[in-house]
Amino acid sequence: MDEHVRDLLTDALPQHEPPMPPLDLAAGRRARRRDLGMRTVGLVAVVGLLATAVVLVTGSARSPDRPTQVASTAAETPDQVLARLDRVWRAAIPGGAALAQARADYGTDARGRYFDGFYHLTAGSKVQVNYVVSRRFGPPDQIELDPCLSHRPTIAACTRAQQPDGSTVITYRQYFADEHLVMLSAVHFRPGGVVVYASVFVPGTRLAGATFPLSAGQLVAAATNPGMTFAANVRVPKTKPTPAPTHNPPPSDTPVPDAAFPTLPAQHPCRNGTLPDASVRALGDVLAARLQAIVGEPGRSDGGTAVQNCVTRGTLRAALAGVSAGRVSVNAEVTLTSYAQQVPSPQDPGCPAGARMCELFTAAGHHAVRYEVDTGAANNMHVVVYYGSHVTVDVVLVAEGNTTHTYALNRAELISLATAHKLIEVVTKLAQ
């Protein structure tokens, strides 16, 4: 029987192997340097954390900037502390949503999953802040995202409030009995994404509040490196939180021209070819809707956050936050440009202009073209176009030698674009 299976596997190997590619020593050297760098950064981070801990413990009582109005006394119960903190926050933030100033964006990993994060604060002779990814969510449309429905016994006072702008804010408290911690959190569901506001409190200690302004990238990094630690800043809000950026709602019934991508409104930031940071997230919704109108699927890049899809005349742009080999590695920007005058068809395969290492071959009886795109950066884009009953396109982005992003845009999008008789030229550039 073993021989049967071995024969089977032997038969599965094509008789003609392509030549082995040359050994890429440069990629190994880059990876080695990165590895050494990460070790150094880790060491520095540990030292920094310890220094921060000392500052937190020794300086919180003396600094005039410390939030003495929310400091607890030993006589107070955690509920009393919370009630007082609620009042402070509600006074500080009009709207009464009890949003702490502490803010941490939800992160997404390469598969588009959202990460929820808890701040794990331990009081004692050593103050240590660990970011702990306690659970992973599915896509944002799944009900799992709602902490009120998660049935976690530590979650209490979970409330949901609809905001005038259509977004939903969920606030809840979480108790960490073992650590004597209380966390007040608010999850703000906006059309363009999810934002978490959270603060951790240690009743009965001088450490009244800790804020963790972590970026989405840091959350992803933490999610993929559970031991990663972040320093905490202790402060109290003195300014109102920045309001959510507003954006034009996507037109729902805009007809999609057959030969070209739709154009954007005259005031749209994409007009200028730049995306203001503050409005990127909100823009994602508009752009994803436009992409959806074109390809019939949500505008989501398979490699990452997919919130920066930008469709302008003839150009679709998706920004990816890639995660590879357990760490955040690159941010890649992929631009697809359609050329209506160059129409691929099952009868007429060919190498696109500008492609290198273009190779025509046969796959399962169908013509196919494989080519590489010179991206002008330290990565390569391999594109394979299959001309079968319909045209399919595979894109593999090989970045930094050892980092492979497959399906920079999802297959359905590419198939849809390809079957719309538009030749796709893929250009990437790395934005580390």
Next chain:
Amino acid sequence: MARNWEADYSAYYQARGPALRRTAYLLAGSWDEAEDLVQATFVKLYVHWTRVRSETADAYARRVLLNEFLGNRRRRRETPVPAIAEQPAAEPSTVDRVVLDNALAALPPKQRAAIVLRYWEDLSVAETAALLGVSAGTVKSTVSRALVTLRPMVGPETSYQEGH
């Protein structure tokens, strides 16, 4: 000094790279992905080469390759479209190969990995279990399920009854 171990590393690539790529092909089902897997494997080998002993280099490389393969499969969100077999038009037994490729592609990644490790790499159940991070019993049941899927290709008499 660094050049010495780089020379060793290069020699290892020349010696073991092709075999590793064949294993990667059987896992992934395409030369493109196989080369990506081997590339990623050798980059990681490079990083740790000075700590890898020559007698364990094969096992280490195999483990890295397997982790890369399974990791890649986990990261993919979309349902994979059945792989389109790559071969020159003139290659014989094209139909059989396509059917075979499709049968292998139908296996879940862990089943495919178990089959490749057991029958291509010729590893024992215990070694396969160690690489996959599962128990020996799990390896047996995984292989057994994979063989059920492949039975039309292997033959009706195939069953999995070994115990080592």
